Amino acid sequence: MMGRARHPSRRDWPANLYAHRDGFKYRHPITRKEHSMGKDKAKAFAAAKKLNALLMPGNDLVGKVLTPGETVADAIKVFRTDDIPGRKWAPKTAEVYESVIRRIEAGLGGTAVADVTVKACATFIREVTESERARQQFRLVLGWILACAVEEGWIDTNPALSTRKFSHSRKRERLSIDVYRAIWDQAPQWVRNAMDLSLLTLLRREDVVSARFADVRDGALWVVPSKTEGSTNVRLQIAATGPLGELLARCRDSVVSPYLIHRLPEKARPSNMRAKDRDHHTQVLPEQLSRAFATARDAAGIEADNPPTFHEIRSLGGALLKEAGWTNEQIQALMGHSNVAMTEHYLGGHEAPWQAVSTGISLPK
Known part of the structure; x- marks a missing residue:
């Protein structure tokens, strides 16, 4: 069933946006729940257009624009090419970090960077190892990799930086x-x-x-x-x-x-x-x-x-x-x-x- 036709004065309004006594409201196209959008018309219009692009079923063209296809594997490639050489790691250090990078690539490599959320990072870090020290190492390297995605303009923020910092205590006995x-x-x-x-x-x-x-x-x-x-x-x-x-x-x-x-x-x-x-x-x-x-x-x-x-x-x-x-x-x-x-x-x-x-x-x- 089609909704009511827009009033002629509101034909240029984004779908699902309506006037409200307190300004504007947005009606979720699936749940039909209404949300206040404030009194600023320009901001309300921009928010409504963005929500429609994300929430309206069958909006495949928008999805292709929002997720252009860059993956974590692509970010790893940039990290290896542009970032690692400047770090000048010693051979042993490079070997340790390369092992971490390969495991990140195996676990998240095929995921689009736009789809890597804080929860996805946190879940991966917790599941990849039970060692608190190793978890902190994976968090560090994943942060470096996703920082490359931010610098390339593929994503706006680095989700790995919002995950928990793991602390660990030295288990090896000191030598007297x-x-x-x-x-x-x-x-x-x-x-x-x-x-x-x-x-x-x-x-x-x-x-x-x-x-x-x-x-x-x-x-x-x-x-x-x-x-x-x-x-x-x-x-x-x-x-x-x-x-x-x-x-x-x-x-x-x-x-x-x-x-x-x-x-x-x-x-x-x-x-x-x-x-x-x-x-x-x-x-x-x-x-x-x-x-x-x-x-x-x-x-x-x-x-x-x-x-x-x-x-x-x-x-x-x-x-x-x-x-x-x-x-x-x-x-x-x-x-x-x-x-x-x-x-x-x-x-x-x-x-x-x-x-x-x-x-x-x-x-x-």
Whole structure:
């Protein structure tokens, strides 16, 4: 049944918009429920036209205009091409984020960006993993991807930014100096050298095994941390004096190697059969160091639900420097962090040092 014909004075009015004592009202074309549209004629007309385009059945042409076809996969393509190169991620970081991007592409890639709502983002993030830490990572990367869609003009707002921020606490046990010593006692010499090098310099595992004798010159150990190379461009010149100087001398043993941390392989292999990341038969790969550390930790009888890994030596070293009187900013410089907040995160979880104080108050007599 057709509705009543419009009054001649209202023939140019949008369908479903009517005069009202308080201005204008809009009648939902399906539910027939009426909604006030205020007194501003121009705004009421614009709102009515937009509502009709969205709500009136069979309005396929409008739908094609509103959803031109750009998908999340298209936004990911833009992100990979235009955004990622400028981030200058280290190889390991790039590998982690690429895994997240591929899972987002598998879950939402075929969805039009115009149809990605806050609820769609929240549902995906909750269902893709049960880990609070991983959920926060997916939220972050999805936000980056949809930001590209906003910048391309495909959508007006980024729905991922309106989703819940997930918080997580560190589950891995912090490494105490007593546990460090117990593991050190059970470790082979090359692992001891690696542990001491990380403790004294606060270098990451990857930088510990990459350090070469050629990097020791002019009384210092020169290091460009792999995680910051090309991004924050941190370059460290660590004075090779005191305990560090003694350690570097100890690393020069009977094994001929270009690397400070080295070991003879248990079984010699031809160069064409070596791991692709190994350029010398004495080179230690990061995962080898982690496994050897875990073996020594188990031999030391360290029991915990989430036992400390080699990475925790870096945190322990920072805590020892803090106890020795270093400021957070000084420790930040050695750790190569771009901000002090990250340094404070590393220092968290260790027992605070006792502060020697005296009181100047006298008890009343």
